[in-house]
Amino acid sequence: MPRFLDARATAQALPAAAVAQEIAALLVDRSVQVPERLVQALPGGGSLFVMPALDGHIAITKLITFTPANAGTERPTIQGDVVVFDAATGQRVLVLDGPAVTAQRxxxxxxxxxxxxxxxxxxxxxxxxxxxxxxxxxxxxxxxxxxxxxxxxxxxxxxxxxxxxxxxxxxxxxxxxxxxxxxxxxxxxxxxxxxxxxxxxxxxxxxxxxxxxxxxxxxxxxxxxxxxxxxxxxxxxxxxxxxxxxxxxxxxxxxxxxxxxxxxxxxxxxxxxxxxxxxxxxxxxxxxxxxxxxxxxxxx
The missing domain is CATH 3.40.50.720 (NAD(P)-binding Rossmann-like Domain)
Known part of the structure; x- marks a missing residue:
């Protein structure tokens, strides 16, 4: 079964200094592939973002909505998840809170x-x-x-x-x-x-x-x-x-x-x-x- 991390657990797993080091490593990793993201307009002025990426070991898709009309309300403007798959087996191994990932990365x-x-x-x-x-x-x-x-x-x-x-x-x-x-x-x-x-x-x-x-x-x-x-x-x-x-x-x-x-x-x-x-x-x-x-x- 995959692990599901809520917003707090996701943030705790992603200290900025460690993620910064991983970003630097990713930028020289030739196995990384990042297809063009899909941005679909939603009724009411929001947008759905579909953002895939992969390397030699894992594949991810980030699915988030951006809803500017939620600003100033109890509803967040960014909502969604990052789903992580094992590239070899196709198994879903981890689900992260999308807004927490966006903030930390x-x-x-x-x-x-x-x-x-x-x-x-x-x-x-x-x-x-x-x-x-x-x-x-x-x-x-x-x-x-x-x-x-x-x-x-x-x-x-x-x-x-x-x-x-x-x-x-x-x-x-x-x-x-x-x-x-x-x-x-x-x-x-x-x-x-x-x-x-x-x-x-x-x-x-x-x-x-x-x-x-x-x-x-x-x-x-x-x-x-x-x-x-x-x-x-x-x-x-x-x-x-x-x-x-x-x-x-x-x-x-x-x-x-x-x-x-x-x-x-x-x-x-x-x-x-x-x-x-x-x-x-x-x-x-x-x-x-x-x-x-x-x-x-x-x-x-």
């Missing part, structure tokens, strides 16, 4: 990028967006980078304060930022993880800034002002999580940037990305990251 991808690219990796850290992804990135950057100081900006003071309280419980120095742009001069590490329905960061950022933008994963979604994206492109580097982001990264597409030749995280792991100035890491998601999480969970 997305934060781990950002962590790996920051470990390899951030000029000032120990912070302070600004988090814009105090939801599930904000919490996952807070924990990942604290554990994986040694960040000790955090500023949190959110649509409501209550949600920002809740994440600040969690940060303080972890032993961090944390405070609410009423204006995200106002604290950019103090924060070389920045994560934006909002519903991406509007611009939440306008800049400018520091010369040693590392910005991980994870909220916008369709061409119409946006978190970063177009001028901010163009400024980082002129002064530093923009790196994508995968080539798929070239047609999904709303922040960059709406800024009118040429995205076809931008390097990816695979290039970073291979040591092919160099240069100075601020870094924008644009993450849109990929089933390969879920495969890395599944590999990590199976060992756990």
């Amino acid at each position: 997305t934060a781990a991808v950002s962590l790996l990028a920051a470990q390899r690219l951030a000029p000032s990796a120990d912070g302070p850290l600004l988090i814009v967006g105090a939801g599930v992804q904000g919490r996952a990135h807070l924990e990942a950057f604290a554990a994986g980078l040694g960040v000790r100081e955090v500023h949190v900006a959110s649509r409501t003071v209550q949600s920002a304060q809740a994440l600040v309280d969690h940060a303080r419980a972890l032993g961090l120095h944390a405070q609410v930022a009423a204006d995200a742009d106002a604290v950019l001069a103090r924060c070389p590490l920045v994560v934006t993880c909002t519903p991406a329905s509007q611009v939440v960061l306008r800049g400018p950022v520091r010369d040693d800034a590392f910005v991980a933008a994870v909220g916008a994963f369709t061409p119409k979604m946006v978190e970063l002002a177009p001028a901010l994206c163009r400024d980082i492109a002129a002064r530093g580097r923009i790196v994508l999580d995968t080539p798929d982001a070239r047609h999904e990264a709303g922040d960059l597409l709406q800024a009118g940037l040429e995205v076809g030749t931008l390097p990816t995280l695979r290039d970073v792991v291979a040591g092919d990305v160099r240069g100075g100035g601020p870094v924008l890491f644009k993450s849109c998601g990929w089933a390969g990251w879920d495969l890395a999480a599944a590999r990590c969970a199976l060992r756990a």
